[in-house]
Amino acid sequence: MPPGEPVKVAERVWHIPVIRGEQGPVLVGLLPILFLAFFFLLPVARLLTLSIEGGTLAHFEKAVLGELYVRVFYDTFKIATTVTLVSLVLAYPVAYVLSTASPRWVLMGLVFLMLPFWTSILVRTYAWMILLGRNGVLNQILIGLGLVAEPIALLYNVSGVLIGMVHVLLPYMVFPIYSAMLRVDRDLLLAAEGLGASGWRVFWRVFLPLTLPGVIAGTALVFILSLGFYITPALLGGGRVIMIAVLIEQQVRQFLEWGFASALSILLLSGALLAFFALNRTGWRRAD
Amino acid sequence: MTGADVASLHGTAEAPQERVDKRSAAAPILLSLKGIAKTYGSVSALAGIDLDVPDGEIVTILGPSGSGKTTLLKIVAGFEMPDSGQVELAGRAITYMRPASRGIGMVFQNYALFPHMRVAENIAFPLEMRRLPRAETRDRVGRALALVGLAGYEARYPRQLSGGQQQRVALARAIVFEPRLLLLDEPFGALDRKLREHMQLEVKRLQRRLGVTALFVTHDQEEALVLSDRIAVMNRGSIEQIGPPAEVYSRPINRFVADFIGESNIYRGKVASSSGGMLTVMLPTGETFVARGASPRPVGAEVGLVLRPEAPTRLEAGDTADNVASGSIEDVVYVGDAIKYAIRLDAGGQMVLRWPFHRNVRPLGVGNTLRVGWPGDQLHVVDWK
Numbered sequence: 106m107p108p109g110e111p112v113k114v115a116e117r118v119w120h121i122p123v124i125r126g127e128q129g130p131v132l133v134g135l136l137p138i139l140f141l142a143f144f145f146l147l148p149v150a151r152l153l154t155l156s157i158e159g160g161t162l163a164h165f166e167k168a169v170l171g172e173l174y175v176r177v178f179y180d181t182f183k184i185a186t187t188v189t190l191v192s193l194v195l196a197y198p199v200a201y202v203l204s205t206a207s208p209r210w211v212l213m214g215l216v217f218l219m220l221p222f223w224t225s226i227l228v229r230t231y232a233w234m235i236l237l238g239r240n241g242v243l244n245q246i247l248i249g250l251g252l253v254a255e256p257i258a259l260l261y262n263v264s265g266v267l268i269g270m271v272h273v274l275l276p277y278m279v280f281p282i283y284s285a286m287l288r289v290d291r292d293l294l295l296a297a298e299g300l301g302a303s304g305w306r307v308f309w310r311v312f313l314p315l316t317l318p319g320v321i322a323g324t325a326l327v328f329i330l331s332l333g334f335y336i337t338p339a340l341l342g343g344g345r346v347i348m349i350a351v352l353i354e355q356q357v358r359q360f361l362e363w364g365f366a367s368a369l370s371i372l373l374l375s376g377a378l379l380a381f382f383a384l385n386r387t388g389w390r391r392a393d
Numbered sequence: 394m395t396g397a398d399v400a401s402l403h404g405t406a407e408a409p410q411e412r413v414d415k416r417s418a419a420a421p422i423l424l425s426l427k428g429i430a431k432t433y434g435s436v437s438a439l440a441g442i443d444l445d446v447p448d449g450e451i452v453t454i455l456g457p458s459g460s461g462k463t464t465l466l467k468i469v470a471g472f473e474m475p476d477s478g479q480v481e482l483a484g485r486a487i488t489y490m491r492p493a494s495r496g497i498g499m500v501f502q503n504y505a506l507f508p509h510m511r512v513a514e515n516i517a518f519p520l521e522m523r524r525l526p527r528a529e530t531r532d533r534v535g536r537a538l539a540l541v542g543l544a545g546y547e548a549r550y551p552r553q554l555s556g557g558q559q560q561r562v563a564l565a566r567a568i569v570f571e572p573r574l575l576l577l578d579e580p581f582g583a584l585d586r587k588l589r590e591h592m593q594l595e596v597k598r599l600q601r602r603l604g605v606t607a608l609f610v611t612h613d614q615e616e617a618l619v620l621s622d623r624i625a626v627m628n629r630g631s632i633e634q635i636g637p638p639a640e641v642y643s644r645p646i647n648r649f650v651a652d653f654i655g656e657s658n659i660y661r662g663k664v665a666s667s668s669g670g671m672l673t674v675m676l677p678t679g680e681t682f683v684a685r686g687a688s689p690r691p692v693g694a695e696v697g698l699v700l701r702p703e704a705p706t707r708l709e710a711g712d713t714a715d716n717v718a719s720g721s722i723e724d725v726v727y728v729g730d731a732i733k734y735a736i737r738l739d740a741g742g743q744m745v746l747r748w749p750f751h752r753n754v755r756p757l758g759v760g761n762t763l764r765v766g767w768p769g770d771q772l773h774v775v776d777w778k
Contacts, residue, residue: 295472296505298492300566301522310518314509 261343285319456627498567714766
């Protein structure tokens, strides 16, 4: 050190409390775990006890054997599957366009995608009622263009429910796929092309398999959310499309059948968990 | 892929020896670039590149980042189209052909191995695209893996391999379909030094053995010197010089090349006299240096004098040489088998010396003065531009 230069004072060290060791992650995770235990596990446990009140499985028996209830479960799963498939078919190209677009277009696309999130679900649903009604905007356009002679029934049936649900759930499908696509190294596509693959084969052999984790995540999200949908089917279905959540609500509010409603809820939850684990397994196998 | 292409793939497999032999004679040109130009917006990336790659050689495109070397490689691969100019492979114009139809093997900077495919599937990919029978595919994949020393790794996934192994797989995948031309885009950049040197030699050995022609892009001049039959030095979208490594190293055509390849002392000066291949150049410091064997230049012309750091030798009192300089040592750096001295010259300016390291000779220390000299033919004259 040249003479005359002041001796450097020991640098100030800030002491940040750091939780070390194995208990660190546990401590950090404790709060959300407590939250979940209190607001999720506890109510579920309460539901479970309600459903087997009196020590009988009568409620479950009724749910599994009653033709009406089986029918509703079947419809619910069918609608959820359709919503998931339609969302997937719509979301994949949207995600692809977003993943290749310039930043300005990406921002715009994301805003449009997020718009439904920022709007109340009731407002969105009523907006669809205006659009899809017998004298709604869509029918007027179709008739005006001469594409149909009579107004087509889009409201208070399965089509209306599907349209409304897909609209709400589409972002849940787009985002996981979009983020999976962003992670795909573009050099892999060039490499495949250089090695002799046509555009289609680049897609099928390289791009699609690499974005599959996103597809599975989106599918799981949308399917499970669809299973429990309430407001959209209730309003756009007009009482003619009964999904399981609508049924549960009826049992509680109209018939005060808490036990039976709990049994239905437990069955719905089991179905959702089953679907989740099945998809998760596929995901893990792919990633292995 | 047409039947004829597949047939030619088989054909090349049977005659690697013959192709290697062609190297010594004037080899036919496999890849020819003619006036390739490309601009991005208003920025000119390539300004009329002409380059011939003889069959069976390794030609390196060497240049700093932003010199356009990667763009050029992409144009050869077909990932980019030039604004003008022509790419010819074996006499056929392929300028606008789809990459898939070109049948060129490429090793990417980050290898671009398909992460969802096992090693064997990765290597089989180009064969799968060419719809080769299953048995032959398995056969060829096995041979390619053996060639890069990775037999037994078929079932691994790329992420289960080390960097060097991934590179071998990328190499195997690029040669398994027996392309005539192999493109390598900075393939050793991600490897540590030792592994990099090893892989360079291995790639060279493999290239010789297969007789494949290779166009190789790097910014690492040492790598270029080791690997290449021919180096094309690129700068700002143009090729400055093409030639064998020794020629480019010892006779750089201009200041850029001299500066970029190897380490050089470059002195700016004006020609004081020029006669019979002997050039006397006066430096701003008032010193004069003599260069022999240089092409004649007008008196007063501004030139650069290139002196490689290993050229000057130490002079004892009474020794003489064409050129003499003296100074004091400012810095001493050990570089493995050699020692580098940074000299502050008495007349002004600096000189870097690089002398082999002898265990029984004590290296000079900082502050020591010394006199060095070098013959006129060690001073290479380039234009000062």
